Amino acid sequence: MHLRSQEWFGRTGKDGFIYRAWMKNQGFPHHLFENKPVIGICNTFSELTPCNAHFRDLAEAVKRGVWEAGGFPLEFPVMSLGECQMKPTTMLFRNLASMDVEESIRGNSMDAVVLLCGCDKTTPSLLMGACSVDLPTLVVSGGPMLAGKYKGRNIGTSDLWRFAEANKKGEMSQEEFVAAEACMARSQGHCAVMGTASTMAAMAESLGLALPDNATIPAADSRRKVLAHLAGMRAVEMARQNIRPSQILTRQAFENAIMVNAALGGSTNFIIHLTAIAGRMGVDLTLDDFDKLSAKIPLLANLQPSGEHFVEDLFYAGGLPAIIKELKQFLHNDAMTINGRTLGENCANAECYNPEVIASVDQPFKPESGIAVLRGNLCPNGAVLKPSAASPELMQHTGRAVVFENIDDYKKRVDDPDLDVDPSCVLVLKNVGPKGYPGMPEVGNMQLPAKVLAQGVHDMVRISDGRMSGTGFGTVVLHVSPEAAVGGNLALVQNGDMITLDVDKRLLHLHVDEEELARRLAHFRPLDLGYDRGYTKMYIRHVLQAHEGADFDFLQGGSGPVVKRDSH
Ligand code: FES
Numbered sequence: 001m002h003l004r005s006q007e008w009f010g011r012t013g014k015d016g017f018i019y020r021a022w023m024k025n026q027g028f029p030h031h032l033f034e035n036k037p038v039i040g041i042c043n044t045f046s047e048l049t050p051c052n053a054h055f056r057d058l059a060e061a062v063k064r065g066v067w068e069a070g071g072f073p074l075e076f077p078v079m080s081l082g083e084c085q086m087k088p089t090t091m092l093f094r095n096l097a098s099m100d101v102e103e104s105i106r107g108n109s110m111d112a113v114v115l116l117c118g119c120d121k122t123t124p125s126l127l128m129g130a131c132s133v134d135l136p137t138l139v140v141s142g143g144p145m146l147a148g149k150y151k152g153r154n155i156g157t158s159d160l161w162r163f164a165e166a167n168k169k170g171e172m173s174q175e176e177f178v179a180a181e182a183c184m185a186r187s188q189g190h191c192a193v194m195g196t197a198s199t200m201a202a203m204a205e206s207l208g209l210a211l212p213d214n215a216t217i218p219a220a221d222s223r224r225k226v227l228a229h230l231a232g233m234r235a236v237e238m239a240r241q242n243i244r245p246s247q248i249l250t251r252q253a254f255e256n257a258i259m260v261n262a263a264l265g266g267s268t269n270f271i272i273h274l275t276a277i278a279g280r281m282g283v284d285l286t287l288d289d290f291d292k293l294s295a296k297i298p299l300l301a302n303l304q305p306s307g308e309h310f311v312e313d314l315f316y317a318g319g320l321p322a323i324i325k326e327l328k329q330f331l332h333n334d335a336m337t338i339n340g341r342t343l344g345e346n347c348a349n350a351e352c353y354n355p356e357v358i359a360s361v362d363q364p365f366k367p368e369s370g371i372a373v374l375r376g377n378l379c380p381n382g383a384v385l386k387p388s389a390a391s392p393e394l395m396q397h398t399g400r401a402v403v404f405e406n407i408d409d410y411k412k413r414v415d416d417p418d419l420d421v422d423p424s425c426v427l428v429l430k431n432v433g434p435k436g437y438p439g440m441p442e443v444g445n446m447q448l449p450a451k452v453l454a455q456g457v458h459d460m461v462r463i464s465d466g467r468m469s470g471t472g473f474g475t476v477v478l479h480v481s482p483e484a485a486v487g488g489n490l491a492l493v494q495n496g497d498m499i500t501l502d503v504d505k506r507l508l509h510l511h512v513d514e515e516e517l518a519r520r521l522a523h524f525r526p527l528d529l530g531y532d533r534g535y536t537k538m539y540i541r542h543v544l545q546a547h548e549g550a551d552f553d554f555l556q557g558g559s560g561p562v563v564k565r566d567s568h
């Protein structure tokens with residue numbers, strides 16, 4: 001067996017000396033450098049990424065497994081993206097982190113890599129980077145938080161939106177609001193609902209890149225460390241057998257992930273991240289695949305934000321394997337996974353222990369699931385809406401546009417008592433797309449105007465080129481492409497224009513004729529946001545549109561694991 005790491009540690013002469021000598025300052029005996037599979041542990045630990053703050057412990061559990069299986073674990077840090085801390089949005093830095101991960105893996109002496117992923121962007125950024133290298137790769141997620149407990153009831157991130165509304169209306173005091181913060185985030189782990197972090201963990205498991213149950217074991221449950229230990233052991237075997245992402249991530253694997261995500265009611269961010277990962281693997285995935293493949297899948301999981309329960313409840317009810325087994329008739333069950341067994345084999349003995357949390361295909365939680373991809377003159381390259389999180393009575397709706405030119409304009413005017421708005425209007429927010437914000441933040445589920453909230457109304461049709469938090473809900477049209485900042489028709493909408501949303505027909509139409517749109521386009525001037533140096537300048541120049549996964553144009557595909565030149 002030839003191990004890649006021997007191109008460092010197995011060398012003679014000056015180069016071998018250099019590659020080994022400094023490593024030995026950590027107290028590693030010489031035999032570790034003699035043909036042992038080196039397992040990189042790619043750690044997104046950071047105290048500024050609270051969802052991943054327990055990853056030192058998790059890495060130790062992976063190491064125990066690696067040692068047990070006869071490997072040599074070496075942990076390394078990469079850029080960590082904390083969803084709740086980073087300004088202006090972690091999405092601006094997802095591609096940057098993926099570059100860090102890609103070069104850190106390729107440039108170093110490892111035979112396989114375990115990716116420690118948790119908070120939203122830490123999963124796609126690590127996977128994108130690792131896929132472009134294509135060494136044996138396995139995901140270990142940090143696990144969800146335990147459900148919060150506030151005044152005797154369970155709460156999670158989706159309640160944040162409700163609490164903020166109640167606080168704004170004066171129904172919840174500032175003291176109660178602050179108390180709720182601590183009650184919500186009471187354990188280690190990422191968001192406890194089926195938000196983007198758990199959506200990404202489920203994506204990794206359904207793609208076949210993680211061990212069964214990786215997506216749902218709570219962070220605080222000792223079985224999370226057991227899984228990490230087993231993953232360490234498995235990574236050593238994967239290094240020996242050279243099982244690479246390119247063998248796992250077939251078109252079938254991507255299709256499985258889309259269908260499982262539909263049954264879970266996963267985040268709309270799933271679309272952007274999965275598309276970006278497919279781009280790294282050279283698998284052609286379009287928005288229409290998401291709509292087509294999820295159209296036949298009913299919503300099985302009764303989880304917030306589409307339902308009531310929490311990801312820990314999904315684990316107790318049988319976890320992702322129970323969902324996958326229930327979807328057997330739809331999935332490519334023979335898709336290979338990282339443990340050497342097929343997806344179908346992994347889930348063959350799964351059982352549902354609580355039909356209240358995991359419904360059946362025959363009696364689903366909701367008939368509508370997945371992602372609706374809309375087209376029309378407002379979004380020629382597509383826009384998305386999550387039917388399970390929307391209001392049925394707004395799925396066919398025509399209303400008058402109330403336009404906000406950018407996020408500052410929105411913040412300034414949304415609660416103005418003089419704002420000309422009623423609940424039948426359509427809120428349009430421009431310039432929150434990839435290039436326009438820049439970074440495509442999670443502001444698409446914009447809070448309703450105070451005036452509308454005061455009438456007891458909780459949902460309106462909202463349209464933007466931005467994203468929404470995976471924990472968010474509402475009749476929210478997102479990811480409009482092309483975005484306003486590049487002169488898409490979204491940029492041309494004016495107050496008073498009529499807009500039709502028809503989810504059944506997959507239509508988003510602006511009732512303004514072609515000639516008038518052409519006249520308005522002649523006056524369109526792209527924004528100058530003043531980013532004339534550094535990473536943000538590069539981002540604006542190279543980021544692709546939402547329907548293409550918002551990766552950088554020059555990062556699509558991969559460069560493989562070979563580095564021909566030495567460092568001295
Ligand atoms: Fe990290 Fe929600 S803030 S997963």
Ligand code: MG
Pocket residue numbers: 083120196442469470
């Ligand atoms: Mg988020």
